[in-house]
Amino acid sequence: MAVTGGPADGLDRAKLLAARYKAAEARPYLASALYALTVVVSQQVRTMAVDRYWRCYVAPDFVEATDVEELAGVWIHEAAHLLRDHHGRADRLPAADQRDRLRVNIAQDCEINDDLVSDGLRLPEGRMEPRMFGLPEGGLFEEYLPGIPATSLHPVDCGSGAHGVPVPWDLGEKGGEGVAGLGPVEAEALRRQTAQAVRAHRRSRGSVPAGWRRWAEEVLEPTVDWRKALTGAVREAAAWAGGAVDYTYRRPSRRTPALGGRVVLPSLRRPLPRVAIVVDTSGSMGEDDLAAALAEVSGVLREVGVGGNRVAVLACDADVHAVARVTAVDQVELAGGGGTDMTVGIRNALAAPEPPNIVVVLTDGYTPWPPEPVSCRLIVVLIGEDAPQPPDWAETVRITPTR
Structure with a gap:
């Protein structure tokens, strides 16, 4: 997908795209999801963030300060929010929890990051993990949420594609020229395609982390209520x-x-x-x-x-x-x-x-x-x-x- 903006915005495109290539090469079953993300340059985000239309908002200063290997981990982290439908699941939370988007985002990061770290991925310092809150690994964010304090010193914001709450930098449903994004039907098809790639990779190479295996099986064979x-x-x-x-x-x-x-x-x-x-x-x-x-x-x-x-x-x-x-x-x-x-x-x-x-x-x-x-x-x-x-x-x- 496209990268918006131009040379004047200060974004090191070569470095950012090299990191995405590294992430897709190391985790080929996630390649389709990674390359489906449209990059939007934004001075309003601190690091990287996503909206529910599969746009990835990137801060040029963050790209400059972060090495390629850690950027590759962040790419996978942001794609994971969308693949795991975090914004859709957040929409089903009680209203009081939905209003506290910071706690929701931290719980979601805990769900993702323990899988990524155990898979050997490098992430920037300050990442959220369950152990920071005395919580067990391998849980879902809905399970972690009650254990996250109401106030926190960790100002994370992975965007409305994670916690589901609109933020100032969102381009909305229509976006604009070159940043139209994906609709819900396309997004669901991409999730299924990625889940099938996870299953195929596991069968051929057997090296898929447990968290991604569980996610893929749930997408392909959902548990009935x-x-x-x-x-x-x-x-x-x-x-x-x-x-x-x-x-x-x-x-x-x-x-x-x-x-x-x-x-x-x-x-x-x-x-x-x-x-x-x-x-x-x-x-x-x-x-x-x-x-x-x-x-x-x-x-x-x-x-x-x-x-x-x-x-x-x-x-x-x-x-x-x-x-x-x-x-x-x-x-x-x-x-x-x-x-x-x-x-x-x-x-x-x-x-x-x-x-x-x-x-x-x-x-x-x-x-x-x-x-x-x-x-x-x-x-x-x-x-x-x-x-x-x-x-x-x-x-x-x-x-x-x-x-």
Whole structure:
């Protein structure tokens, strides 16, 4: 991309571009992102900064005072803000945090710099790292933010492409001639292209830092928000079950008066679904995981509007040990600890006098399953990243409970 300005602005272009070339040569999987940045000369920035349109604002004095190797590290640092969508993630922070752009920027620098330093890159003195605040390495900036003091002596500002807050030197969405920048669709395509390059480089050479590997896998195979997925699955199943309307005489049809009271017509009703939760209490299941997962499912059911005596909980390993209709999680008895067969629990739930419309199974997946689809909606909540996949006809949500 272009470098704005001319000789009169005092920028040592040869040095700056040599540093970018060095960065791209040393980390070829980041080359596309580095060369996508449009350089804008600015006397208002202290070092280098980016906006969300992939413009890189550069202070001529900083370039002059910094050697090429450190400049290469800064190039990668600024590109990392954009590749990791720091401005987009900052936009989702609580309003109070968004207003403190300095703290946000420091937390973001901590997320980036521990990866860069461990990768052997040189950065200028005064760089932010997690250890400066007593924080562990390898975290995300959202995790670091609570540990960053409200006031700080480190005046960093990597621009609105990092913390998301407009700054005086920003050129805005349209920019100007030669500095149009990238739109959100182009930026997302560039992130995916870079992530694919990271994956390809790792497979061919195996020398990609852990932080970049994690980022690339998340871009190419994003983690699903399992709470939303679980809520959506239960809500859809409840709506499906509620679609089985029935007739009732408890509230006569509104058409009855038209018949002069001689005939009473029934009205249609939409019954609330009955739900059975089959909890895997075999020896492979941790009690903390079970309690956390059960609490999540109970919360989802309350949100959907299913509760009270319409929810039955079955504790099951290779046999059903406890069946109860509960109104609170602490009423559940998680008995068991033996082998595993969720088929037994599912069949027991369906054999109830009032069989459920929805069965939710909480399990680590190491269990036999019914050989064919059951007579209700089955939602399998898999606990753990490595849990085996259940049959295709079961709706599946993978969760990782917070301990």
